Amino acid sequence: MRILVVGGGGREHALAWALKRDFPPATTLFAAPGNPGTAQLGTNLDISATAVADVVAAARQHTADVVIIGPEAPLAAGLADALRTAGIPAFGPGAAAARIEASKAFAKEVMVAAGVPTAPSRSFTDLAAALRYIAGHAEPVVVKASGLAAGKGAVVCASRADAAATARAMLADGSLGEAGREVVIEEYLSGEELSVLALTDGRQLLVLPPAQDHKRLGEGDTGPNTGGMGAYCPVAPPLGGDRLIDRVRREVFEPTLQELARRGATYSGVLYAGLMVSADGTPYVLEFNCRFGDPETQAILPGLAPGVSQHLLDIAHGAWRPGQDTLRAQRAAVTTVLAARGYPDAPEKGVAITLPADLGPDVLVFHAGTARDQAGTLRTAGGRVLSVTGLGGTVGQAARASRTAADRIAFDGKTWRRDIAWRELRRAGAA
Known part of the structure; x- marks a missing residue:
């Protein structure tokens, strides 16, 4: 069996470790791009995880039986879709379903429609509208970048002033780039x-x-x-x-x-x-x-x-x-x-x-x-x-x-x- 793991972090090393543990020694592992840890378990390929066409080409070249996609960015970019279109089995959601992470605003919309317990919130792309909403919000206030921010896009703000500054940094100053072009402002939850x-x-x-x-x-x-x-x-x-x-x-x-x-x-x-x-x-x-x-x-x-x-x-x-x-x-x-x-x-x-x-x-x-x-x-x-x-x-x-x-x-x-x-x-x- 030939398996390609996409990604190069600790998660992907752990996935590669589990695959090597669970399957016979004859299993051949590849990682794109991998890291020095995955190199001990298989072969690293010098390919960015988000280079969708290159990953598909590598999966074909190395006759991968299955591709396990680790990070969120290639999933949001449609890597799983591209692999399946090419006839290569892939583990991971298509881009439409991956929006559940790629857009916090979309995730909130889905949760509200499905009746899933979540904090009350509003989404904004306009700074002035966001600031008006914050001005009437109870403290503390949670401000989140809607897009992918490597786990660093959620800020718990003790005061409305802090929340306004955070929203301004994301929406006006571009502190988180494209990820912060839309923000979700929500009620603080304890627990x-x-x-x-x-x-x-x-x-x-x-x-x-x-x-x-x-x-x-x-x-x-x-x-x-x-x-x-x-x-x-x-x-x-x-x-x-x-x-x-x-x-x-x-x-x-x-x-x-x-x-x-x-x-x-x-x-x-x-x-x-x-x-x-x-x-x-x-x-x-x-x-x-x-x-x-x-x-x-x-x-x-x-x-x-x-x-x-x-x-x-x-x-x-x-x-x-x-x-x-x-x-x-x-x-x-x-x-x-x-x-x-x-x-x-x-x-x-x-x-x-x-x-x-x-x-x-x-x-x-x-x-x-x-x-x-x-x-x-x-x-x-x-x-x-x-x-x-x-x-x-x-x-x-x-x-x-x-x-x-x-x-x-x-x-x-x-x-x-x-x-x-x-x-x-x-x-x-x-x-």
Whole structure:
């Protein structure tokens, strides 16, 4: 079997790792563009993930049996559509369905039509209209770029003045480029965040064990938003319990898929619901993503029993029979992200990395913003550099394994949080 993984981050390294774990050694893996981690599992192709025609050509050239698309940008650009048109099975939604992430305004429209719990909101392309709306809005106010902003487009503003400044930066100053040409202004929701992902062919659903992301740069959930500084899985009841997951299936996933199908955008792939679970247990949708989360994937996949990759291939080939409603984690996993100095604004690149080979049997290291120079030295090449996943029988054990390994990896300016899974550990009384 020949499989092409599209993307070059920690998520794609984790997907490649799971594919290599689940299928025979004869399986040949390609990654476009990949990273030094995927290079250890297969062959990297020097092709941008968003170069749709080039990826299709590479899939043909290397006779790929299936293409697994990792990031949101190529999905929004229609890569899955182009591959299917070329007769190549692909895992990931078409561009019409990927709008559920590519346009937060569209996602809100779908949720309202489907009756999915979400915060009241309005969308704006005109700054003056946005400012008038903000002037009459209760504080705090949430301002979101409607387009793709690498996880950094949502701003919780403590005051109307801050919200007005944020809207002005996006709509007038172009602080987020095309992503901020339309903004969504919504009511602030309180509660605890949860990431719930489901595999789907548009009709059937297989819900993966819930995870929790840590979006803020600093410990104690302080500092600016990032693409994610760590995650853990599973999340214990009641927050991540069966009752909540059943509600997410019935109140979030099923009506959303039905509404997308009604609009002629049948969804196939993985659908990620970023939730705020309120004190009364209602799962409010903060956002939808049209792909696996990063860093959630690096925590979810290692904790699952081997075989999850088969679901991806069967969905891509249109022959999926999941046989169950949910997958449960077999082990706890905690992922700590190591970021470069200056992240998320201006990460430092080209810094040498010391990555010990003997981090232990319960540790996995997934590459993201790394590259090798001509001498073969591993160096930083992006904001989020490495994801360090620790495994254990409990979240506490997994957290200790992750922290210990993360501490041993060295590069100048290493930025990381030592408190990933802190809420879970506090609830469990663990350290």
